[in-house]
Amino acid sequence: MTSTLGFAILAVLARGERTGYDLAAAMRTPVGYFWTAGHSQIHAELQKLRADGLVGFEAEHGPGPQGKKVYHLTADGLAALRAWVTEPPRARPERDELVLKTYASWLAEPGLLRRLFADQLAMHEERLAGYEREEAAFGGPPPPGDPRFGNYATLWCGLGYERHRVEWCRWMLERLSSAGA
Amino acid sequence: MTSTLGFAILAVLARGERTGYDLAAAMRTPVGYFWTAGHSQIHAELQKLRADGLVGFEAEHGPGPQGKKVYHLTADGLAALRAWVTEPPRARPERDELVLKTYASWLAEPGLLRRLFADQLAMHEERLAGYEREEAAFGGPPPPGDPRFGNYATLWCGLGYERHRVEWCRWMLERLSSAGA
DNA sequence: TCGCGCATGTAAACAGTTACATGATTAC
DNA sequence: GTAATCATGTAACTGTTTACATGCGCGA
Structure with a gap:
């Protein structure tokens, strides 16, 4: 009954051992461009993963009242991760606040709405x-089987997503200006 | 302190009065292609919105132990919705299980992985x-200011998103087959 | 009269965010 | 010495899902 968060942790640990702190740092900015977690979530989940035997740790002397724990995947953890990867993802409901705002945008002042989409466009x-820039730093896609393939493939997804978003914002701005005011 | 769910309800109610049941039916399949909610969430939220004076209802005789309540926006509700629409959305963290799986895909059996992406491709x-088909049913975009503009603009976003997704799945399948079984 | 759709709600469990709390190590 | 970074954890709150619970109205 491991949660998706649990597998996210296993996926990072599959690339090398980490402390909870390292995991939290890795997941503050999205892992694979599309997953994040806070440190409090991670420490709690690590305890569950350990109880299930999917990870283990070496305690080291280090900073803080509890010292330092370096976590690693167990054989069971790797097997669970491998099995999970090719299972169909359970469809999560889409939720996007900007699109919801767009649904109600017929009520808005056009000037403020243009401002909203101009800001979003700039961000995307x-x-x-x-x-x-990151894509350029890879010199073409690594072969599947290379851990860096995971990075490249998720980057490619992020690129496509941002392009779609940029196009949509531009289309909205065109619609909003062509209709005057 | 109205939640995004609250505004989602207000956005639907802005198009006409509804019962809680109608709202739940509308939000089972995503409103504006990118927002969903369950009926239990909606009934609870309607009570909060009512306490804040953003919606009101007429009780009617109808099915069930509690009869039937037809909700409508109040003037305050409409004003709150209008103000919310053009405020910048608070950035929610991206979370996408398929992309997370992709991040760990270097560990997977290529055959099972191809199957996963083929299924996803078919779905998208x-x-x-x-x-x-829905886009064709509109004959071009309605003007901003028309409620149907909200529907069309969110549909356009959905179209772009699905196209991006289809392209990404195809790219993955190419990568996975070119690298041999 | 039997079953489905309409219609409302509560409760428990799970997921995620934010705030609280502690303290060692390291670099200036 | 003092401040930033490393490092671990708990607690409270918010949001979402799933299960439980009730019962009217309508059509076959």
């Missing part, structure tokens, strides 16, 4: 530019 | 075809 253009 | 192609 910036993210896109960042992703494009 | 089907959704895309449905959206394209």
Whole structure:
């Protein structure tokens, strides 16, 4: 009954051992561009994963009242992760606040609405530019089987997503200006 | 302190009065393609909205032990909705289980992975075809200010999203087959 | 009269965010 | 010495899902 968060942790641990702190740092900015978690969530989940035997840790002397715990995948953890990867994702409901606002946008002042979409456009253009720089840093896609394939494939997804978002914001701005006022 | 769910309800109510049941039916399949809610959530939220004076209702005789309540926006509710529409959305963390799986896909059996993406591709192609039919049923975009503009603009977002998703799945399948079984 | 759709609600469980709480190590 | 970073954890709250609970109205 491991949660998706649990598998997110296993997925990071599959690339090398980490402390809870390292995991939290890795997941503050999205892992694979599309998953985040806070440190309090991670420490609690690590305890569950350990109870299920999917991870283990070496206690080390280190900072803080509890010292330092370096977590690693167990054989069971790796097997569970492998099995999970190819299972169909359970469809989560889509929820997007900007699109919901758009649904109600016929009520809004056009000027404020243009401002909203101009800001969103700028944000997505910036993210896109960042992703494009990252893409350039890879020299083409690594082969599947290479851990870096995971990074590249999720980056490609992020690129496509940001492009779609940029196009949509531009289309909205066109609609909103062509209709005057 | 109205939640996004609250505004989702107000956004639907802005198009006409509804019972809680109607709202739940409307939100089972995503409103504006990107928001869903269950009926238990909706009834609870309606009580809060009512306490805040953003909605009112007429009790009617009808089925069930409690009869039937037809909800409508109040003037305060409409004003709150109008103000909310153009405020910047608070950035929710991206979470996408399929992309997370992709991040860990270097561990997977290539055959099972191809199957996963083939299934996802089929699903997104089907959704895309449905959206394209809906788009054709509109004869071009309604003007902003028309409630149907909200429907059309969110549909356009859905179309772009599904196209991006289809492209990404196809790209993944190419990568996975070119690298041999 | 039997079953489905309409219609309302509560309760418990799970997921995620934010705030609280502690304290060692390291670099300036 | 003092501040930032490393490091762990708990508690309270909010949001979402799933299960429980009731019962009228209508059509076959």
